[in-house]
Amino acid sequence: MFCYQCEQAAKGEGCTRIGVCGKQPDVAALQDLLIHALKGLSLYAVEGRKVGVEDHEADVFTCQALFSTLTNVNFDPESLVKLVTQAVELRDALKAKVKAAGGKTDFSQDAANFKPADNLEGLLAQAEKVGLKSDPTIDPDILSLQHTLLFGIKGIAAYADHAQILGQEDNSVYAFLHEGLAATLNKELGLNDWLGLVLKCGEVNLRTMELLDAGNTGTYGHPVPTRVPLGPKKGKAILVSGHDLKDMAELLKQTEGKGINIYTHGEMLPTHGYPELKKYPHFYGHYGTAWQNQQKEFAQFPGAILMTTNCIQKPQGSYIDNIFTTGLVEWPGVPHVTNKDFSAVIKRALELPGFPEDVPGKEVMVGFGRNTILGVADKVIEAVKNKDIRHFFLVAGCDGAKPGRNYYTEFVEKVPKDCVVLTLACGKFRFFDKDLGTISGLPRLMDVGQCNDAYSAIQVAIALSKAFNVGVNELPLSMILSWYEQKAVAILLTLLHLGIKDIRLGPSLPAFTTPNVLDILVKNFDIKPISTPDQDLKAILG
Template identity: 75%
Template sequence: MNMFCYQCEQTAKGEGCEKIGVCGKQPDVAALQDLLVHALQGLGIVAHEGRKVGVKRADADAFVCEALFSTLTNVDFDPERFKPLIEQAVKYREEVRSEVKAAGGAAEFDAPETNFEPAPSLDGMIRQGEEHGLLNDKETDTDKRSLKHTLLFGLKGISAYADHARILGQTDDSIYAFLHESMAALARTDLSLEDWLSLVLRCGEANLKTMEILDKANTGAYGDPVPTEVPLGPKKGKAILISGHDLKDLEDLLKQTEGKGINIYTHGEMLPTHGYPKLKAYPHFYGHYGTAWQNQHKEFSAFPGAILMTTNCLMRPQEKYRDNLFTTGLVGWPEIKHVKNGDFGPVVEKALEMPGFTEDVQDKTVMVGFGHNAVMSVADKVIDLVKSKKIRHFFLVAGCDGAKPGRNYYTEFVEKVPKDCVVMTLACGKFRFFDKDLGDIEGLPRLLDIGQCNDSYSAIQIAVALSKAFGVGVNELPLSMILSWYEQKAVAILLTLLYLGIQDIRLGPSLPAFTSPNVLQVLVDKFNIKPITTPDEDLKAILG
């Protein structure tokens, strides 16, 4: 059984995974994910038509985000969990179709996606999925297909961010409308190259709105992040490690472990959560353990407590820690214990059974909490430092980390940034340099951790605020973006930057396999996007 997937940066040979995913995804899961996307296209066609006659379904809107999020890299590897998702997509399609028909809208379509019926068995669905993979796309034009798949992967990123926001009570109907419209468009073959490019840039616009409501959701629930010192060494006592991105899961875990003698540690992209006032108020929310997602095999194996995996970034669990690993939400791996509905009792019980840390370990600390509110609270000082030439340049060195060779570029780049420059960072790419002491410029840290990839809106807001303060466009600021990408949320963020007209982005460690040469040339001509070279060459090109 073969597969084809090239949605992440680590795809085999830089071309596509054909036998098994580099991420650990098996061909059966790949086929089921492709079939789920096919089913969501049918739902999208009907839901998009429904909106023309006032038919909207909040439950179907939320479902689309959850379902697409499940197909993101390193989220759900359990084939059994895709069968109900596919069936539910068809169920929603038919329910919405009935409502559309009752409202006087079009309810019958030529598109086969709208009449698709899933096989009754999982094996049958897998066989169906093999017929709807990326290589079976009805669009045969290479450049159109490239843009079409770019759109699909961007939609997956939007869905992840929108799901996070919805969990904390923030939604925006325009985002759901765009998701349905775009899923419907993916089933078409009559769109021009210009149509696809327009949809791709609109995807960036929709993601900007999504990140805006996610920022509102996070700060509304937990306060604006504040600069916070986070210990990297463990504390004696029982322990739970939480990884992923989900703030609500962290809050629930903190509540359910109060008074139980368990210290809570973050891993990976959960590090920035230490800066939220309402989360850091819990005295047993102690420190950070480990680095980025791709190091979890080594780091999880050495952790002496329970481990909770939220959202994405799960890797194939090692035998040494399978018994103390739990997944929750949309994350899944066959035979790994899954905790539903925010009830982390089993996680707590396992932590109490395990030895925990036997002694305090003194180690470095790192600073987090430099979101847009924190940075702009000292905007006057920043502006003065720029005007007095004490700050020459800002670098946003941000994005995903990964195991593929070439990512040491980002460590070396930050190490070589001149001392009169400031480095802003976000997402897990920062773990290449997050614990380095870059010093400060008159009290302003030279390394500013803005947060998770989910906090990319903060970086945009900082750039916009600075551009207004200096009375110039963002592209005229002494600011350069040095980005690393890995999965589909990074694709959505990149599309947002392109929608905003950001020029001269340097992207690495390699360019997306789904970008055709002609599409890449369009991006070069229109946005001057370029691949990273070497730190010395890129710094010289930027700073002169």
């Protein structure tokens, strides 16, 4: 086993015995084999597009399969075996179509021709030959860029899957996923070729986030500022974690009139701001904080728990009978909901005691998407011109359990009172309930949304740059980012594609980034690791 796709890789180098995320060696191996199979499928998909052959089923499957290999998504070896088999079946069907259309099909690469073994032992033996570090002849810097591309592609696939579920697709996104995967089999590409592909990955991710934004806002309305209670309400309860808005919408419909209150956990918090979701009176509040605290928080929740998309950790015995997965999330032995039928989740919630009484608590504000912020752009511009607002900080990204993330709490606490903090993704749970007050009637802390809502933050920055007639890098705006998994990699590549410089990244730099690749990023984009809040604030503000 070798895996270093997330920030918590063991010793900052890579997990070799068991994943810090809880991934067992057989699961890691099967995920490697699935990526291998997808590379073979991608060779034929690329050739197919040259001769007018497109396979929508293979396109959608590629996104789903890639998403299944993200950190904290699919831990079920039986499910992964099925995905490997399906990838090869789709590959062979696509190969036949391409051949019939006169396209090239005589590939010599193993990924284009391999046949899965008929038992788990054989599959694991095959996987040993195709892992991340299985080819020692590859130049380390090229391998670093290959893996940066691969992990960025995984992030794109996650967002593309969410968007496709809501009816938003773009063939150019699918085409790039296949282009990027197939490129990893091309030994003729040099360092500049890989740099180009990495930046293109950022460009395609921007389009993908745009699709997802259109799906979310087109279906559920643009988020509006909304107060969300953190204290629970008396009654039966269901807790929803992950990212998927459609799962939330379907659950809200199915629980109407059943006396069950719905709570969000983790990155589902921003869903309270969507008009078509907040209209349900039993969509009540938020419970808990970020994904890495779920084992403690879920154990104390007196209702059913639904995990959508990524973020699941090994369920503990205290709540193993109360948790369900859906979508691409799977854990061995945990009931999996299909076809958006949440009757089993509802049944379990009604069996459990729920909260015995109302517990008063804090409230937090969500709903500061681009429509909300740009709706008061004139106030923002005036406040900047009048020097009421000196600087904007986007303090955003993933949270995690690794030491060093208290930096972000301290940073926000020390941001001067004439500055505004924008935040998104689960990194905000380090400071989301702090009252930073207001400037010129505007909150000093604004929650832009989930990680994919980086699209909203980018649109705000572009709009402000046009209003002030300066480039984005000349705005009084600094990005202080935390990363954990592959969607964060895709977002970072998007920012680099847009030419945004002087990004501070932490709590540690990716293990898959070699010193030479880091040097390229520093020279071209002035990207840098976080230091201390005091030092970074002084460097930014003077």
